[in-house]
Amino acid sequence: MGKNYHIKLNPDPLSRERIESHMDFDELLRQYQEADKQQVKRPRVIKLAYVALAAAAALALLMVFNIWNGASSPQSESAYFAKLPFVNPPLSEWEPEFISYKMNVNQGGVYEYESGSRLVVPAAAFMNDRGQLVEGDVAIHYRELHDFVDFFLSGIPMNYDSAGRQFYLESIGMVEIYAEQNGERLQMAPGKEIQVELVTHIRTTLDAPLPHYSIYTLDTMNRMWAYREEARLEVLEEKLDAGQSAYSDIQKEWLESRQALEKNYDAQLAALEAMAPKPTAPVKPKRQLSGQPTIELNFQDENFDFEGDNAEEIALTRKLKDAIWQISPQSPPYDENAFKVTWERMRLKPINEWDYTLTLINGNRQLQLIVNPVLVGEAYEQAMAQYEAGLAEYESQMDYRESQLKARREALLQQETDETRFLDEAFTERLAEAGAPQKQTRPAGQGDQPLQGTPTRRVELRPAPARRRRKTQFEVCG
Amino acid sequence: MFSILLTSSRILANTTGMDAQKKTVSAERMQEEWLEIQAAQGDPAMFRPLYVRYYEMVFRFIYRRTASEELTADICSQVFLKAMQRLSDYSFKGVPFSAWLFRIASNEVAQHFRQQQKNRVLSMEETQIGDVVDEIDEDDNEALRAALLLALDDLKEGDMELIEMRFFEQRSFKEIADITGMTESNAKVKTYRILERLKKRLST
Numbered sequence: 211m212g213k214n215y216h217i218k219l220n221p222d223p224l225s226r227e228r229i230e231s232h233m234d235f236d237e238l239l240r241q242y243q244e245a246d247k248q249q250v251k252r253p254r255v256i257k258l259a260y261v262a263l264a265a266a267a268a269l270a271l272l273m274v275f276n277i278w279n280g281a282s283s284p285q286s287e288s289a290y291f292a293k294l295p296f297v298n299p300p301l302s303e304w305e306p307e308f309i310s311y312k313m314n315v316n317q318g319g320v321y322e323y324e325s326g327s328r329l330v331v332p333a334a335a336f337m338n339d340r341g342q343l344v345e346g347d348v349a350i351h352y353r354e355l356h357d358f359v360d361f362f363l364s365g366i367p368m369n370y371d372s373a374g375r376q377f378y379l380e381s382i383g384m385v386e387i388y389a390e391q392n393g394e395r396l397q398m399a400p401g402k403e404i405q406v407e408l409v410t411h412i413r414t415t416l417d418a419p420l421p422h423y424s425i426y427t428l429d430t431m432n433r434m435w436a437y438r439e440e441a442r443l444e445v446l447e448e449k450l451d452a453g454q455s456a457y458s459d460i461q462k463e464w465l466e467s468r469q470a471l472e473k474n475y476d477a478q479l480a481a482l483e484a485m486a487p488k489p490t491a492p493v494k495p496k497r498q499l500s501g502q503p504t505i506e507l508n509f510q511d512e513n514f515d516f517e518g519d520n521a522e523e524i525a526l527t528r529k530l531k532d533a534i535w536q537i538s539p540q541s542p543p544y545d546e547n548a549f550k551v552t553w554e555r556m557r558l559k560p561i562n563e564w565d566y567t568l569t570l571i572n573g574n575r576q577l578q579l580i581v582n583p584v585l586v587g588e589a590y591e592q593a594m595a596q597y598e599a600g601l602a603e604y605e606s607q608m609d610y611r612e613s614q615l616k617a618r619r620e621a622l623l624q625q626e627t628d629e630t631r632f633l634d635e636a637f638t639e640r641l642a643e644a645g646a647p648q649k650q651t652r653p654a655g656q657g658d659q660p661l662q663g664t665p666t667r668r669v670e671l672r673p674a675p676a677r678r679r680r681k682t683q684f685e686v687c688g
Numbered sequence: 689m690f691s692i693l694l695t696s697s698r699i700l701a702n703t704t705g706m707d708a709q710k711k712t713v714s715a716e717r718m719q720e721e722w723l724e725i726q727a728a729q730g731d732p733a734m735f736r737p738l739y740v741r742y743y744e745m746v747f748r749f750i751y752r753r754t755a756s757e758e759l760t761a762d763i764c765s766q767v768f769l770k771a772m773q774r775l776s777d778y779s780f781k782g783v784p785f786s787a788w789l790f791r792i793a794s795n796e797v798a799q800h801f802r803q804q805q806k807n808r809v810l811s812m813e814e815t816q817i818g819d820v821v822d823e824i825d826e827d828d829n830e831a832l833r834a835a836l837l838l839a840l841d842d843l844k845e846g847d848m849e850l851i852e853m854r855f856f857e858q859r860s861f862k863e864i865a866d867i868t869g870m871t872e873s874n875a876k877v878k879t880y881r882i883l884e885r886l887k888k889r890l891s892t
Contacts, residue, residue, distance in 0.1 A: 214841050215810040215848065218755050229747045232761040235739050241765075242732055242772045424846075497822070499815050539815050540858045562860035 223543070306360050308351040308386070315348050325354060326409035329387070335402040336389055343399055348391045355384040356410055362637070366428065367435075382423060383410035464637045471633065475626040482622065486614055489607040492600030493563060495593035498584040504534045505549075505581070507558065507568075515557045532589035538565060538580040548577050715782075722780040729775050738785065739768055746789050752811040752857070753797045763800060767793045787866035794867070798845070810840070810848065812856040820855050824887040832890060839889045847882045854879055 313319045318333035329352060337343050355364055361381060368381070385408055389396040398404070426435040498504060508514060537544075548570070555571040561580070570577040585593050721738075728735040746767055751760040770792055778788065801808040817836060821828045843851065853859045853867065861879070865872040 214807055214843070216755075216807045217837055217841065218809050218811045219814055221752065221755055221811040224748070224751060224757065226744060228757070229744050232747065232757075232764065233740070233743050235736050238739065238765065238768055238772070239732060239735075241769055245769070245773065499818060499822075500828075501815065538858065539813050562862070564860075565858065 306353055306355055306364055308353045310349050310351045312347050312349055315344055315346065321350070321352070323352070323354065323409075325356070327354060327385070328405075328407040330405035330407075332402050332404075335399055335404065336391070336396040337399045338391070338394060338396060341397075344391050344396060346391070348389050348396060350387065350389050352385065352387050354408065355381075355386070360384075383408050460637070460640055464633070467633055468630065471626060471629055475622065478622055479619065482615060482618055486611050488611065489604050491604050492597050494597055495585050495590060496564070496582065497590055498534070498536050498586050499539070502536045502539065504536045504584065507535050507556070515555065516559075532593070533583035533585055535566075535568070535581040536584045538582050540565070541580040542578060544577060544579060553577075718780070718782070718784055721785055725775065725778060725780070725785060728772075729778070732772055732775075735772055735775065742786055742789055743768070745786065746793050749790055749793050749857075750797055752852075753794075753809055754800075755809040755811060759800075763793070763796050767796050770796070783866045784863075787863065790867045791869070794849070810852060810856075812852075816856050820851070820883075820886070823855070824883050824890070826887070826890060835890055836886065839886050842889075843882065847878070850875065850879045851882055 309323070311321060313321075313331060315336055316333055318331050318335065320331075321329045323329070329350070331350065334343055336348055355361055355366070361368060361384070366384070385406055387404060387406070424437060426437055428434075429436045551570075551572060553570040553572050557567075557569040557571070558581075559567045559569070561567055564582055566581050566583070568579045568581045570579075724734070724737055728738060743764070747760055747764050750763050750767070751757070754760050754763065767789065771789055774792075778785075797808060817833050818828050820836060820840075821832060826832055840848070840851065849868065850864065853864045854861070859867075861872050861875045864879075865875045868875065870878070
């Protein structure tokens with residue numbers, strides 16, 4: 211068994227009959243009707259716990275988010291942020307504040323946040339920028355950002371690049387932590403990590419599944435969100451929603467406007483791309499898998515049918531004239547005796563660029579296989595040479611296409627960026643007009659002690675009490 | 689009339705039995721199916737034909753990730769129950785209905801193993817390891833295969849899903865994109881980046 215997966219080679223086969231023996235639609239329908247009686251379709255609020263280890267840096271910003279479904283933001287980070295500081299609070303007086311607490315580095319400690327979140331800081335966890343372990347008291351500064359207003363007021367960029375595409379993030383929670391001693395920022399000591407257990411809420415309907423979330427760290431040096439891991443979330447509590455937040459209408463409107471902008475940009479971009487259709491990339495020829503049985507198909511035989519249009523068949527015939535057909539490892543089971551039978555007709559139907567369904571017919575009898583075209587010997591070498599020549603030509607055409615489209619694409623992007631910025635500014639003004647709440651309502655922990663020269667609220671870190679922790683590790687608050 | 693000429697002497701009775709129909713669905717067929725789904729949205733009993741059509745393929749999808757017939761049957765029931773419960777929110781977006789079911793199944797499997805705090809199963813045929821080796825342009829040998837298995841074991845769940853669907857379930861990028869909700873090009877790019885990482889790791 212591996213450390214992350216239980217790898218199973220050549221799993222035991224299951225016959226169709228065996229699988230069908232588990233089918234019972236009537237029972238399923240009964241369960242559905244039973245559950246339906248009990249279910250009221252109202253929104254629910256789910257409290258989730260996320261546990262992560264802060265990166266080995268004094269400043270760690272973790273983010274749990276999903277990406278707007280299908281909505282790809284056209285914004286390029288460089289274009290969007292070029293004129294702005296990377297983290298740019300629009301209303302600095304309303305920026306969500308840090309809570310600060312003092313801890314003795316020799317003891318480490320545990321801090322529980324009002325939301326139910328928890329920080330576990332190990333002993334001897336910090337060093338200065340000269341790489342020396344620090345001793346005595348240090349100040350830990352911590353804040354959580356939970357909702358759209360928090361994110362917006364914090365000025366944290368919410369754009370994310372994935373495989374060259376830009377996305378706008380929808381977060382269900384962030385934390386920011388840093389440590390200081392005598393005003394000097396500290397680093398995490400090698401091998402030390404702060405355990406962060408973030409409790410957050412999501413709103414969803416009763417019958418919806420838990421969505422997938424991922425964890426990202428904001429890399430302020432490289433001005434980007436860096437993927438960290440998939441979130442492991444635990445549901446702590448579910449309750450029916452009591453109402454809307456005061457700012458939900460403004461948030462909703464802003465989100466819809468932003469999505470509409472992105473949709474419009476996508477449409478314009480698609481139209482631009484369509485003006486210069488992409489050349490077709492050559493398909494890399496494949497070699498026969500060792501040990502897989504192969505068969506020969508004669509496209510010229512009058513009893514051979516190709517299920518596709520004529521042009522496709524001609525192209526395929528030309529392309530695969532030297533191919534033999536390998537029975538795919540994914541083909542349904544078959545009897546070896548099938549190859550002793552004389553079949554009357556044969557049909558070939560493409561499934562995708564690699565898989566084809568081959569149907570052999572003899573009277574009422576049919577055998578269906580999945581087959582792949584493969585090449586052997588000299589034919590493979592020739593096809594590879596053609597492929598490489600075709601690939602060079604393809605790349606050259608793509609370069610030319612790119613040179614034609616690049617400037618227009620960037621102009622489109624700039625226009626969209628300007629419109630987005632205008633939208634954001636309008637949103638900021640509306641928030642201000644609505645009197646957005648200052649995020650200062652979270653109570654301090656027990657035993658507050660003032661920290662010299664720290665303008666934020668102060669609470670003292672308690673050494674971790676020796677107690678048995680529940681699985682959820684959180685107090686559930688309603 | 690003709691006979692099939694068998695050009696390879698070894699016939700391997702393959703029993704993984706992936707239904708060819710699951711690989712692609714024509715636009716016309718999807719439209720027809722959308723009518724069936726709408727009927728089931730109005731009357732849950734009309735979900736039966738969809739259940740019958742997709743039960744085996746969802747079962748096999750889960751079985752590859754659990755290797756336990758009984759557990760698969762339990763999870764499969766949950767998948768179809770959830771599908772029925774969420775059917776009212778389903779709308780046709782040009783993606784096969786099966787992709788939606790696979791996505792529910794994938795979530796259910798992940799949730800099961802997370803709750804049990806166990807590693808999930810990754811099933812593959814030995815020949816498919818060779819496919820991955822071939823794809824990363826390495827010479828196939830036993831030592832490399834062993835190293836590849838170790839490297840695969842280190843992949844994150846999201847990355848593993850892509851490799852699994854592409855190489856061990858032989859799905860097209862279009863189908864992978866439909867199931868994962870990413871774009872087809874994104875699925876391709878991500879897959880090839882993972883292969884590059886595997887290649888880099890195997891070469892060190």
